Amino acid sequence: MQLCLLARRALSALLLISSIPLALCDSDYIETNTHQLRQFTLEPPFIDEGFQMRNYDFGGDAIIDTSQYIRLTPDASSRVGWVWSNWPLPNDYWKIEFDFKVGGKGGYLYGDGMGFFVTKERAATGPVLGNQDYFHGLGVLFDTYANGKNQFSLPYVMGMLGDGKTSYDGAHDGGFNRLGMCEAYFRNLHDYSRASVTYLKGKFVQVQLQLQPKDKWIDCFTIANVTLPEDSFLGFTALTGEVSDNHDLLAVRAETMSAEALKNYNAMPNLPKNIVGKVAGGSVFGFIFKAVLLSGVCAGLFVAYKKYSTDSARRF
Numbered sequence: 001m002q003l004c005l006l007a008r009r010a011l012s013a014l015l016l017i018s019s020i021p022l023a024l025c026d027s028d029y030i031e032t033n034t035h036q037l038r039q040f041t042l043e044p045p046f047i048d049e050g051f052q053m054r055n056y057d058f059g060g061d062a063i064i065d066t067s068q069y070i071r072l073t074p075d076a077s078s079r080v081g082w083v084w085s086n087w088p089l090p091n092d093y094w095k096i097e098f099d100f101k102v103g104g105k106g107g108y109l110y111g112d113g114m115g116f117f118v119t120k121e122r123a124a125t126g127p128v129l130g131n132q133d134y135f136h137g138l139g140v141l142f143d144t145y146a147n148g149k150n151q152f153s154l155p156y157v158m159g160m161l162g163d164g165k166t167s168y169d170g171a172h173d174g175g176f177n178r179l180g181m182c183e184a185y186f187r188n189l190h191d192y193s194r195a196s197v198t199y200l201k202g203k204f205v206q207v208q209l210q211l212q213p214k215d216k217w218i219d220c221f222t223i224a225n226v227t228l229p230e231d232s233f234l235g236f237t238a239l240t241g242e243v244s245d246n247h248d249l250l251a252v253r254a255e256t257m258s259a260e261a262l263k264n265y266n267a268m269p270n271l272p273k274n275i276v277g278k279v280a281g282g283s284v285f286g287f288i289f290k291a292v293l294l295s296g297v298c299a300g301l302f303v304a305y306k307k308y309s310t311d312s313a314r315r316f
Contacts, residue, residue: 033261034095039087040234040254042098046070058083060125069248072114072130072238075104079240080130083249084122088231090256095198096234099250102144102155103188106243110187111145113155114238114247116197119162122233128168130237135162136229140197140207141174144187145243148172156183157195157220159207161228180221184209192250202227 039055045066047053058064062072062081072081096116104110115129119137126132129141139162144155148171160168160177169176186193186209194210196217207220234254238247 033264034255034257037090037094037254037256040085040089040096040252042070042083042249042252044068044251055086056083057086057123059123060130069101069250070236072236072247072249073240073244075106075240075244075246077240077242077244079244080125080238081247082123082125082130082235082237084235085233088233089118089254091228091230092201092257092259093199093262094254094256095196096252096254097194097196098236098252099192099194100142100186101189101192101248101250102142102186102245104245106245109145109243110245111243112239112241112245113141113143113145114236114249115142116140116195117235117237118197118199118228118232119235120164120229120232122235125237127170127239128237130239131235133168134164134166136164137162137232138197138199138205138226138228140195142184142186142195143173144245145241146173148175150175152181153183153185155185155187156181157186157207157209159205159221159223161223161226179223180207182207182209182218182220184211184218184220186211187245192248199226199228 042056046064047066058070058081060072060081061074061079062070062083063074064070070083072083073079098116100114102114113129115131117131117135117137117139119131119135119139121132121135121137124132128135128139129143131139139160141158141160142155143158146154150173154173158174158178158181160174160179162168162177166177168174189212191212193212196206196208196210198204198206198208202225204222204224205226206222209218209220210216211218234252236249236252
């Protein structure tokens with residue numbers, strides 16, 4: 001039992017180490033050298049005295065509840081909704097945090113999901129979870145419905161880069177386009193979830209998740225060597241088909257750096273590198289894998305202990 005306890009502690013330490021990103025940003029430097037992009041802020045009541053959104057447009061089936069959220073789609077079939085900024089994001093560095101909530105009455109069948117986009121085009125609907133196909137830029141997709149057979153569990157979050165020529169592989173849940181992903185059970189949770197997307201021109205796009213407000217941030221994925229189109233717009237979309245969910249956007253916050261601060265940040269050696277295939281939110285497969293690994297370690301130590309005991313008895 002003592003050997004198993006030691007093995008369990010060793011395994012816990014190993015799993016903790018393996019969860020650390022390959023490289024970390026200097027968070028203190030970021031916090032002290034960024035400033036808010038107020039034109040991209042979204043929060044209740046979302047509209048001004050003239051019942052207009054000052055810095056965004058919304059359309060499709062999206063509706064605004066001034067006290068709570070922007071509902072991109074209701075829990076009803078064949079709906080699509082969107083919110084797009086009227087202003088392009090900075091070209092060199094930005095960080096977007098947004099609060100969202102996905103859920104509905106469906107117990108086993110629900111979908112399809114919502115998307116975060118930073119693209120050259122704006123406010124055009126289509127099959128990419130509500131956004132148009134063949135877009136130029138970044139898409140981060142929060143997918144809840146499996147169109148094909150996958151080796152991972154849904155819901156999940158994936159990242160793709162559109163070049164304007166390649167179609168979205170919807171039949172395989174974006175398998176052909178997928179550059180990074182993580183499993184993340186963000187559907188029908190008690191409270192809202194939060195996502196953070198950070199972009200540094202020529203360096204990386206990093207996606208992190210906080211599944212519930214008091215949870216720790218999870219590194220979902222990082223894509224290295226990314227340069228997005230100049231003057232790209234920020235958008236949020238959602239789509240339902242035969243199955244459905246409520247897709248709610250609760251708040252958006254954005255920040256950037258000054259040119260001088262960005263120059264120093266670019267020179268830092270520990271910028272994020274590729275992180276792919278992380279698991280967020282307690283995957284069943286991840287739990288089984290850890291349990292099997294722990295059992296194997298305990299079994300191996302038990303066999304070694306028995307052999308040691310037998311050899312010791314023979315000496316006396």
